[in-house]
Amino acid sequence: MSAAGPLRVVSWHPYPSKPRYVPPLGAVDAHCHVFGPMADFPFSPKAKYLPDDAGPDMLFALRARLGFSRSVVVQASCHGTDNRATLNAIARSGDSCRGVAVVDPAVNVAELEALHASGIRGVRFNFLKRLVGDAPKDKFLEVAKKIEPLGWHVVVYFEADILDEMVPFLEAIPTIVVVDHMGRSSMSEGPEGPQVSAFKQLLDEQPKIWTKVTCPDRLSAVGDPWDDFAAVVRPIVERYPDRVLWGTDWPHPNMEANIPDDGHLVDMIPRIAVTQDLQQRLLVDNPTRLYWL
Template sequence: MSERITSWHSAPSKPRFTPPPGAVDAHCHVFGPMAQFPFSPKAKYLPEDAGPDMLFALRDHLGFSKNVIVQASCHGTDNSATLDAIAKSNGKARGVAVVDPDIDEAELALLHDGGMRGIRFNFLKRLVDNAPKDKFLEVASRLPAGWHVVIYFEADILEELRPFLDAIPVPLVIDHMGRPDVSQGPDGPEMKAFRALLESRPDIHFKPTCPDRLDASGDPWDRFAEAVAPLVADYPDRCIWGTDWPHPNQQNVLPDDGHLVDMIPRIAPSEELQRKLLVDNPDRLYWAD
């Protein structure tokens, strides 16, 4: 794996939609810089550098106030690049870590002091090699107060994961709604299965994000808007939003981040919904302390 890939748009448009004051891009990443923060030898992709300066410039360009930086799989369990970006944010970023399940309490406390407020479990087999689920449950039971678990999976394994999800003893955040097939519409079987998960416990948040990944019809992603808007309307206090910049493994389709932002009023049409999605809900999860 020697060829480095670029997965982000070089000149994203200015969105027509203006996010409300305090809006949070609650799902984004940093890559490197590799010279300072080498990528994991187990990484399944090798990206070009996309460091904090680029991320914060995009934040300002899109009209957001803060970021939640999620540890990218290419950095494995070395969270140094994410912690560095948080430290350079002047208090405008928090993070989600990826950890070795054997991490001790002292290391978790250091991550907390560095701005982390959750850990991520990734069940996409094409990206990571997973530890046994009992190890994940054990580390979830030892998280600092106020932390949560972020989980990334695809819809075809949701039923298989249900016992594991039910057993996690802290709040959950589901990345990209568990990647349902949005072409099935708002009442399709995969969206119904996801709604059943949300109904199973009140402490699950979700990210109605990544139309570029989930809607094969392409920009402007009409199928995504149709399928996802009812979900946001029905669970307004349990959704958070993010760009997914710099769009890991999307090198073949470079989404315009301005167009991604313009999806927000299509899935959250009222000012009240927009404030909950972009300000109130992420603030409660990441800046409550």
Template sequence: MSTETSDRILSWHSNPSRPRYTPPPGAIDAHCHVFGPMAQFPFSAKAKYLPQDAGSDKLFSLRDHLGFARNVIVQASCHGTDNAATLHAIAVSEGKARGVAVVNPAIGDDELHAMDAGGMRGIRFNFLKRLVDDAPKDKFLEVASRLPRGWHVVIYFEADILEELRPFMDAIPVPIVIDHMGRPDVTQGPDGADMKAFRGLLDSRPDIWFKATCPDRLEEPAGPPWDDFARAVAPMVADYSDRVIWGTDWPHPNMQNAIPDDGALVDMIPRIAPTPELQQKLLVTNPTLLYWPEEIGSES
């Protein structure tokens, strides 16, 4: 892959609108990433995409522009298992960021606990074949059994392999968070096969959470106003209001052909969480429980 700037992917909006919706005080963007900067934090030799730099300064500027208070930074696949860029962003956040790591399953306990001290609160298992070459379930389960206290596992997959993954997820000994609801076909509506299957997963154990995120991905290439996403997801948010979180997904990996306006993404929030009570849970209570539990006296 070329490292020339002109050949690197730009996937985020250069001038996002200011949202009409104002998030509640303490709102958390619970799914975002940082890319580089490459000169300081090189990308993985195995990366499937090579983005332009989108470091912590850009992320925190966007956070303030959109009206959020904190971030949960998820390790991007372009950095592989080198979490230095994510850990750096957390370190310079002045306590306003926590993170989710991607690790080699052979990682030692000392390194896991060092990541805990650095603000990581979970690890991510990616099953998207277009992004990763190998996803060894047995090794994932082993490292999941050694996580620091209070950590969880984040899983990213597409709807067509949900049933295949059920035994694996059943064996994970810590809470689980599902990225982007397992990428259902939202055009099927709230009662479609994908949403019913996902509800079945949520009903199978009480410690599975999900991210009501990425209308831009799940309705690509339709673009805003993402009406199918709103119709399909709002009932999920209402029915599982204690187990749902939200994030921008900035800087939108691999979305260079349909770059979303982050302000428009924020304006989706009241469409899927129409009451102040739901918005408080989605943006404050639930992500705080997962990532800053010490603030509410939880040991979850």
């Protein structure tokens, strides 16, 4: 691991433990990122955080340690719409990575087709005000229509307090929609809390919407081993077994004050997907269907 340079931060565990849980063959970490290296792939001038380098070699080494075979690299907001760092990781992966890009709303079909040939299978729309300054829903819908012929999906990141205002936008997207981190619903309210219940109602009403059952380190109110997260998320995995994905969120952007042990994150999997069938769907079948078929 490299040391952080001036004004740059490290947000990943330096010595993650070896998980007790062994994932099934072909398991996919369906939500991770790469940062830089900055010398080759500079960060966006609009970046709200400046992480230390966390490139493909580090990602692949961690993946092997955790027992995973494949990865989905999600474009980090610090790189803006310059997807070269993500594409570099995919190119170096030997077909074991796919990607989710962030694109300029003016992107054209030829540019999208080039991204597809390079392993991109979705676009991400970010609505977190602390990370992005502008999130134009009308322009995003135009992008969603452009990617539909490619068979891509849309990943959407928002917080629970704006779920109601997001619903018409989510309904208007013509592709599969994957909501990051369950829309950051509150874990402290329990499995039947108002935010979790509202999110499950959305999933009930919109079969095209999937979600990532990820980030206990961000969402739990009680800390590792994140018992409140396990209690809330297990029923979600059981209720929507074919519409859930799992990922580490490595290298954990903006988590330098509460860096999780990635081995502990993996050991959460059998607590939220308690049977081999559910684990197979969560880690292999669902991400394979979305990213490799």
